[in-house]
Amino acid sequence: MEIDILGKNDTRSGFGAGLSYLGETNPNVVALCADLTGSLKMNDFQNKFPERFFQVGIAEANMMGIAAGLTIGGKIPFTGTFANFSTSRVYDQVRQSIAYSGKNVKICASHAGLTLGEDGATHQVLEDIGMMKMLPGMTVINPCDYNQTKAATIAVADHVGPVYLRFGRPKVPIFIPENQKFEIGKGLLLNEGTDISIFATGHLVWEAIEAVKELKNKGVSAELINIHTIKPLDEECILSSVSKTKCVVSAEEHQIAGGLGESIAKVLASNSPAPMEFVAVNDKFGESGKPADLMKKYGLHSSNIVDATLRVLKRK
């Protein structure tokens, strides 16, 4: 596998950089934030384009409604707050004023999942992908590194319709080439293999890369595909890979229920069922702790992907 580490940074900074790029290039892009401008890395946009930036204070429901309204007259609003406050806190506002109303709002959500760390379970939303993918017409994207998050941020501005863009807090390896075009709804092949298809999203893509190396040492040829767009799901890519490998592991920083794995399982069940294992949080709330420790405790480490692969291979 030829994957180079290009550096290390947080995905939220990729969002901030993408937003600033849009500020320069697309005069219709506006941004809103609910008192987390620094955390979302939106300061640069705020400083450069103050007339297109709206600080709404700690009032996320209002932010979602204002964003819906801003689209009327042609603006493309990007909302910024933590993933928990972008979804569960405002689900009805997102559902009625944005999704059902078909508004072109980009809901940008940082600090998703366990890697938020020490703040604990109140803030570590692990249900957001499920909530958002259930909304008709909502696009759901969970990029894996700084470069992909920046590219995704830029790409969603050109997509007409509501988008949920999910990213995180910790600094993680950068391995997607800079300026790689982000194609919404397209799986990205990171490693070809023949024994197992590993589909990973978000921070778990790096864990999966580590797992693929470990599996190679064990004589297992793993195909690794980055599914950055959970909805619409690249069914063709999934079915094509699984037709070759005949078994699957999914990996994500989310509950099993409602996650990427569940979406993949649905595609397989409807087309060609295959043995599958899910690397995700199993019906638990998180807790305070260092991100790396939490990922181990809740079973989201590369070793969990290796173990899941060895288990599923026996069921082929």
Place this chain on the structure above:
Amino acid sequence: MNNYNLQELNNLVPQVRRDIVRMVHARNSGHPGGSLGCAEYFIALYKVIMNHNTDFSMDGIHEDLFFLSNGHISPVFYSVLARSGYFPIEELKTFRMIDSRLQGHPTTHEGLPGVRVASGSLGQGLSVAVGAALTKKLNQDSSIVYTLHGDGELQEGQIWEAAMFASAHKVDNLISTIDYNGRQIDGDVDEVLSLGNLENKWIAFGWQTLNCNGNDLEEIIRTLSKAKEMTGKGQPIMIIMKTEMGHGVDYMMGSHKWHGVAPNDEQLEVALNQNPETMGDY
């Protein structure tokens, strides 16, 4: 302000009320009480006050915009939209039917001209209107954004988030109105959850306020006209509009019981007798 003939507008009031009770009766479902109380407001807004184009475009550039936040009073909204030319009056027949654009609560989803956001789950319309008003400012569009809210709806917290934002950000191209009929599903607003001193609340939140009788057509026209003169002065405007739920149908007036109940055949006849057909039924 558009030129208008007061006699024609006065004739339209009972016709809109007929539409409302007939629509709700036909489906044996819907919300007649609040709809009847707001007939004069909608007629004033769409026939006199707003600069709007019935050749509907979602973006509404250089047009005044209206957002109905208490979406359950869709019958009066649909009647006045149809009778303003947004869609055929005949389409009122399809209210709440399967495959209709006239959903129980207004929505953009089926593409009904005149509707710019879905409403029904209460408390969301003011935020949306604030966003639309901000876009007008960004677009250097001097048009005005209007909203209507139920009084019971003010129990939703999001209203007050939007109220705080609108004054803090000087959203002064916004004229909101509260349908202050004092009734909600479970009873009198004062009994369910009192709003306290409503005008002082809005003043404390930094809004300019006006009061009027919403069942007096000339008074609501005067009040909305006055509100327009108050725009552009750094503050949003709130009209506290006293209305009677069920206005124009005697047995519906003075009670919360007709918030969301349809009249039966006999009751419909009584209601229609009290509101003569002036412009032709759908």
